[in-house]
Amino acid sequence: MDVLTEAFRWLNDPLNWTGRQGVLALTRTHLEISAVAVAIALVVALPVGLWLGHRGRGATVGVVVANTTRALPTLALLTLLAATGWFGNTATALACAVFAVPPILANAVTGVGGVEPDVRDAARGLGMSGARVLWTVEVPLAMPLIAAGIRTGAVQVLATVPLAALVGGTSLGTVVVSGFGTQRYGKALAGGILVAGLCLLVEALLAAAERAVTPPGLRRRERAAAADSRTGRRRPRRAPVAATARPGSNGSAPPP
Amino acid sequence: MPSGPALAAATDNPWFSWDYLERNGADVLRYTQQHASLTVQAVLVALVVALPLAALAHARPRLAGPVLATTGVLYTIPSLALFAVLAPATGIGRTTVLIGLVVYALLVLVRNVLVGLQGVDPAVRDAARGMGYGRLRMLLGVELPQAVPAIVTGLRLATVSTVALVTVGVVVGYGGLGQLMFRGFRSGYHAEVMTATVLCLVLALVADLALALLGRLLTPWRRTSRTRRRTPRTPRQASAAPHEEAAWTS
Numbered sequence: 001m002d003v004l005t006e007a008f009r010w011l012n013d014p015l016n017w018t019g020r021q022g023v024l025a026l027t028r029t030h031l032e033i034s035a036v037a038v039a040i041a042l043v044v045a046l047p048v049g050l051w052l053g054h055r056g057r058g059a060t061v062g063v064v065v066a067n068t069t070r071a072l073p074t075l076a077l078l079t080l081l082a083a084t085g086w087f088g089n090t091a092t093a094l095a096c097a098v099f100a101v102p103p104i105l106a107n108a109v110t111g112v113g114g115v116e117p118d119v120r121d122a123a124r125g126l127g128m129s130g131a132r133v134l135w136t137v138e139v140p141l142a143m144p145l146i147a148a149g150i151r152t153g154a155v156q157v158l159a160t161v162p163l164a165a166l167v168g169g170t171s172l173g174t175v176v177v178s179g180f181g182t183q184r185y186g187k188a189l190a191g192g193i194l195v196a197g198l199c200l201l202v203e204a205l206l207a208a209a210e211r212a213v214t215p216p217g218l219r220r221r222e223r224a225a226a227a228d229s230r231t232g233r234r235r236p237r238r239a240p241v242a243a244t245a246r247p248g249s250n251g252s253a254p255p256p
Numbered sequence: 257m258p259s260g261p262a263l264a265a266a267t268d269n270p271w272f273s274w275d276y277l278e279r280n281g282a283d284v285l286r287y288t289q290q291h292a293s294l295t296v297q298a299v300l301v302a303l304v305v306a307l308p309l310a311a312l313a314h315a316r317p318r319l320a321g322p323v324l325a326t327t328g329v330l331y332t333i334p335s336l337a338l339f340a341v342l343a344p345a346t347g348i349g350r351t352t353v354l355i356g357l358v359v360y361a362l363l364v365l366v367r368n369v370l371v372g373l374q375g376v377d378p379a380v381r382d383a384a385r386g387m388g389y390g391r392l393r394m395l396l397g398v399e400l401p402q403a404v405p406a407i408v409t410g411l412r413l414a415t416v417s418t419v420a421l422v423t424v425g426v427v428v429g430y431g432g433l434g435q436l437m438f439r440g441f442r443s444g445y446h447a448e449v450m451t452a453t454v455l456c457l458v459l460a461l462v463a464d465l466a467l468a469l470l471g472r473l474l475t476p477w478r479r480t481s482r483t484r485r486r487t488p489r490t491p492r493q494a495s496a497a498p499h500e501e502a503a504w505t506s
Contacts, residue, residue: 004344070460071420072456073420073456075423075426079441079453159332163334167441176337180343199333
């Protein structure tokens with residue numbers, strides 16, 4: 001049917017954009033809830049993640065936390081909160097924060113924990129204290145991963161907030177849910193396009209921000225690594241072993 | 257339709273109720289089956305699509321970027337929006353949910369299979385080439401088996417998140433246990449919501465364990481060599497197994 005035309009007519013109607021339940025107001029609420037959720041998640045996850053990574057014992061914790069929370073359906077948490085009487089935007093923000101914590105936490109732990117031990121040793125040898133090692137060495141080196149975690153968490157929140165519309169929250173998801181509820185699929189489609197567009201836009205913005213906060217040195221190295229091999233995951237740690245083994249082995253070591 | 261809060265206040269409304277399960281056993285079982293079959297189908301279809309895609313991206317490295325980027329963009333679109341976009345084309349019901357689930361499982365699988373294929377030890381590849389393996393035989397006989405651990409990790413991730421995602425299918429009226437959850441919420445029936453939630457978690461856990469077991473069975477060579485291989489590493493390196501997806505990178 002002409003769902004597409006219906007969707008575009010809905011999007012073209014200025015009355016749908018303004019007002020208390022208009023797209024603009026809904027977008028604003030959507031973004032506000034998301035911002036609050038991400039802020040809560042940051043406050044909870046970042047210190048814990050940095051500390052665990054710094055102590056070097058968090059890698060397994062990160063994996064376990066990451067994998068268990070994936071299993072909990074977002075809708076389940078939202079419904080549980082709503083069924084206990086927690087309606088509205090605060091509850092939505094809280095529930096979404098729960099889902100933003102794992103990526104931020106896991107990436108902070110793996111990022112800081114994965115800093116080359118030699119680099120850490122060198123920083124210690126320069127007489128840096130634990131806190132200074134963390135702030136001036138480990139965090140900048142782990143920045144790409146930490147930023148990626150925050151970006152993933154933020155986009156996930158942005159994608160989760162619409163679900164709250166099912167249990168009575170207000171966000172852009174309201175358009176979709178009410179469209180489905182009243183069998184006006186054009187409206188649902190319009191809402192879907194709006195939500196998807198918002199997510200892709202924010203994702204692009206955050207990707208740009210991520211690049212901006214990555215220290216220039218790392219950026220250059222990353223590009224070199226990308227040109228070198230696209231894996232990005234191959235551990236460079238084997239190299240030192242080979243380097244020390246070379247003089248004694250029957251390899252083609254250059255004559256001194 | 258009875259209004260939720262009023263009903264909840266009037267009657268005893270426990271979170272866990274054996275009584276509920278006994279009386280609605282058939283219903284619960286039906287939705288659980290629906291949930292499980294949707295998950296299995298979605299992950300299988302996604303795997304069938306992901307393997308050739310990843311193999312292509314592996315064989316033609318120039319395609320790796322676009323393939324990952326496309327699946328990444330699809331992955332960014334929220335499930336609710338995707339269902340809303342799909343529904344006019346595919347109708348209300350099973351097909352829409354299935355397509356959505358496949359799309360989301362796809363990114364995880366493609367990325368993991370690709371990482372597995374690219375992570376094959378170059379020495380192994382050299383040895384195979386030296387034995388006269390061609391492109392295709394190398395892929396099927398050497399690289400794919402070597403990538404099994406990564407593929408299984410991807411399958412586990414995809415399955416667990418698919419189990420959680422099926423619930424969103426309520427918007428198109430086909431959400432497995434989500435249906436139960438939503439109904440319980442609408443009528444303010446705590447036991448129904450809680451039962452569905454717990455069953456979701458159990459389903460994810462069971463699927464995860466089954467796949468982990470399958471991974472062990474498929475890679476008998478890793479069981480014996482693992483202990484030997486781990487000893488020279490430092491504890492920290494050993495704990496972060498290369499195939500375990502500890503970090504989210506998108």
